[in-house]
Amino acid sequence: MGRRIGARIVQAVVVLWVVATLAFILIHAAPGDPFGYDAPSVTPAVRAHWRHLYGYDRPLGTQYVLWLRNLARGDLGYSVSMHEPVRDALANALPRTLYLMGVAVVASFALGIGLALFQVRRLGTRRARWAGAVALFFYSLPDFWLALVLLLAFAYWWPILPAGYPVDMVMHGYMAPWPAFVDRLRHLVLPALTLTLLTTAAVARFQRQELLDVLPLDFVRTARAKGLDERAVIRRHVLRNALIPTITLFGLALPALLGGAVFVEKIYAWQGMGWLAISAIGMRDYPLVLAAVLVGTAMVVLGNLVADLAYVAADPRLRVG
Amino acid sequence: MSAPARPAPLLQVRDLRKHFTRTRGVVRREHEVVRAVDGVSFDVMPGETLGLVGESGCGKTTTGRAILRLVEPTSGSVHFDGRDLLALRGGDLRRMRRRMQIVFQDPFSSLNPRMTVGAIVREGLTIHRLAEGEAADRRVRQLLEEVGLRPEYAGRYPHEFSGGQRQRVGIARALSVEPSFIVCDEPVSALDVSVQAQVVNLLADLRRERQLAYLFIAHDLAVVEHIADRVAVMYLGHIVELARARDLYREPLMPYTRALLSAVPVPDPGAARERIILHGDVPSPAHPPSGCVFHPRCQHPAKDAACTQVVPPLEEKAPGHFAACIKVPAGA
Amino acid sequence: MAEPLLAIEDLRTYFYTAAGVARAVDGLSLAVAPGETVGVVGESGCGKSVSALSILRLVSPPGRIEPGSRILFEGRDLLALDERAMRAIRGRRIAMVFQEPMTALNPVFTVGDQVAEVARIHARASRAVAWKQAVAMLDRVGIPAPDERAREYPHQLSGGMRQRVMIAMALMMKPALLIADEPTTALDVTIQAQILELLAELQREYGMSVLLITHDLGVVAETASRVVVMYGGEAVEQAPVAALFAAPHHPYTRGLLAAMPRLGLLRERLQTIPGTVPAPTAWPDGCRFRDRCSSAWERCAAEHPPVYPIAPGHESRCHLAHEPARRDGPAAAGGRAVRA
């Protein structure tokens, strides 16, 4: 096991290095000045100071080495729009994104697998077809559109939920523990629901196909011939096999989920990484944008690593040669 | 192997080996060498059919493909009509392919589902520029007719045909480039008995009409007896016995061949017969036994420690009858 | 024949496909006596495997067993049972062994688990007890070091060992009837010999009946006491094994025997049956074999042949039973002349 983990970690580091290099190339190939912030407080003198500070007056090769060294130290530059080092800005935002995505992942995998089981158990019935149509519908929705419609519906037309922010920005600090907890939950509902609905649809579609692929296999017939009832056949023999590929879906779904989180955070003013990245675009705060991409990539690489190892652990054909 | 007066062999295979490296397991990675074909030698005369029999995993299919260089042999030599096949490269090899063809086992996977039967048969003509346009059409119709299919079928797709008909298409494809040698890789084992007989008869007729030489690979000993002039028996990558068909089936020398023959069920309920049941499984070609590869399952009364150490050479024990067993006396 | 253990009467299993109704099994009747081995032979498409699945009611949609079919087992009509009662029979009174032991075993469970599962379902055995029984059963079917093997996964075993596992799974509850659907087709001849011997041994020991489905006449000759030849979804000939091979009556049976290459019996060319099996969506009217039969005459097109008695225990669905003079020797010769 050790060697495999080692190999995968090396691979992950290589991926991050490639992305970091790409980011470096991007910054330098991009038109305009990376320090060309449109802010009245930035005087030419400040600009020159920054250039020197971040080594932009040195040869490209040196800059590249510096860039990598800073990255390795976790120094991602200074964010003008946030008025703090990028690292600090991300340190505040990342947990919020992980929190939102974590809730959505757990909920959507549970719901998606359940929905797929429902469809496969009632294969060919009207209800199963409806479930499939609903999954397809949500699968086709643009993330930002669903976010806006839910916001419109539940925060304006029928205002039962708050319209944005992870907590009540004014009152939260004064709340007792229990109301503060409820406040958190109420703010979580809409963004988490949006992300969950979209991901559930994708998981359900994937899982249904996997279940349908396993269903006609010979060993399912063997299980029936043993005298198992259909529920047990599906739960024990079919699902167990069909869940293995779903592990890879976890890794593959992360980039999409992260993409969805960008829009959801933007619309619900959920101050996570996506929100930060988009605000940074408006401010032409490039170090922050690139840092968001790098951290996002690191998240996905890590997620894939976990999924990969889980896959090997779950499939006896890979585990024991 | 050939007596001086006889004509030169069409195909001469010497010490052919094909070793695969297989990676097992993801967690505990092991690279192991699978000796699929491990030192095989034989000749095929012009117009002769050599049967190659053995159980699954014995290396018979790999042997057939290595000869045609559809898998690259690890070592050894293959001479076809005097030319060293393993020395050929690129265009020379592709030109040589006109002379040697292959017919496959699986009538479903051996034909491209997206091509019409006519296009399938025509492909060889195009590649070797044997015929074009009208002439090619005529040739395709002729070939289809020759294998017992209606020429009007040229426009149809493989899925519109039954298994036996597909095998005929595969044979027509092989014939299109007018080879003198065909590797028949289990050509009838996927077919039902009644259709199998049709295809075996067709192959026999074509051989007679065109003086074709076959390497007829099969696991069904009865089919091979019916069509082969000589038969080679393979076990774990080695040829363990090679003889004229009649000799091999009447008086098998190798204990393995005897067991194999006795295991074939016979459609004759009253027949008194002595069945030799081999115990255990065929060992993995990645970890072949030492000495004689058959020794762990061998039931020869004279089996002893020498069998576990000495690799038995394939020796001529009787005129034209070769066996790889140190316990079989010469002149048996 | 004593009161049969299993009696199939006019079984019809149809598949409702886009290409039409495929009458895969269409009027099959056969019986199996206690302790007897009945061989069912036929080429692919004759309906033999679908028949086997029909007995256990394991035919999946779009397949359906038609009303009017009857499958009497130990005096009860299986087709009239509710699903719950049927489950109590599957794996306990009637067990099944399939053709491909690799795909018939679940790749993600150990073989011990899969064998033990049968005892857990039907005997409500505890995990530990079921496991112990499973190991004992694996030992009984000749798996060396069953303790260790039980903890392995199917892909770690050889084809022959996997088929032994399948047999162990089938025999856990000592069923009255074992249906073996091409149990040795995926195996090599030397392994086939081992498995057939094991099956014969276990049958004697347990006193069970066996319904052996195969395409190989050789396998039938060596294992069965009675043979049913299927063609076009129905039984065309039934006879004790010796009688069938000594004096086959139906032209199809004769053709099949003649087409089979046999060890030590060299012929200039093999006999063939011209043409191919018709599609189950379109069996010919009258006799379903008439298009390929060299003895066919007008009556064969006009009248679906009934079952004619030939000798005690020997029946044939061929009008030749009435007009034997019309027979023109064994099936027509000639492979080249056969046009597809």
Added chain:
Amino acid sequence: MSADGVDRARRAWARLSPGARAAAGVIAVFALASLLAPWLAPYRVGQQIDIVHLASLPPSWAHPFGTDRYSRDVFTRILYGGRVSLSIATLAVVVSATVGTLYGAVAGYAGGAVDTVMMRVIDALLSVPRVLMLIAVLALWSPVPVAALVLLIGLTGWFDIARLVRAQALALREREFVVAARALGAGPARIVRRHVLPNVLGPVIVAGALAVGNVIVLEAGLSFLGIGVHEPLASWGMMFQDATDQFVSAWWAVIFPGAAIVATVLAFNTLGDALRDVLDPRQLPGHAALEPPETAHG
């Protein structure tokens, strides 16, 4: 397309479900409507009819989908927006499908070390979150020309198709008809062209249909963030961006472009699903439960 292709398409159409045919109809309607936008649209594209009196009007007979805050007719803008959204999506998917198919076919047919390296590259590229990546690149270069946008979207979307094609090609390589072609003396180029590509076309078409839906959403999202399409062009996503600020007061300017996106994407996804059912290589003619006549016992 060859005569054979037309024939296959006809047969595939005959096997499509009514829902899938409806989806194809919806796509055809949208494509035609945006193609004919200059003739169908009641106003000129971008025309501000009367900024004082006719801004932010709810739907009416004169303005079936209302007007936006600049007094532009939403219906007209949707027709023209369809041109932009559909053509960007289609072109980007053509880029993705071409690159992905070639890359996958080469990796799969070559196999061995070449395949391993090529697939490691894909694994790495798949780890980069596409949306974030596009945001970063587009933000740095903003505003980008449409052609660059198409290329960027296309070149970040071919990995899945490449993996799909590679898996198919790898399987095809072992198929006996490919071995037979080699035995006949066919070179690698001929084998890939005649034997591999025609057999991966079906799955690629399915993946392509699903990808079009995906890219419409993606482009809309980028435009919504203000880094996709730029004035004077308008895509559905941009209309969205224009109107979000006011979506409480002028919901029609948000809902209708959104509905256009949803309807189109749903149609492409429905069609993709249906095509998968029809073109699935696992579903051979006949039925699996029936033994194919004359063969089997494999």
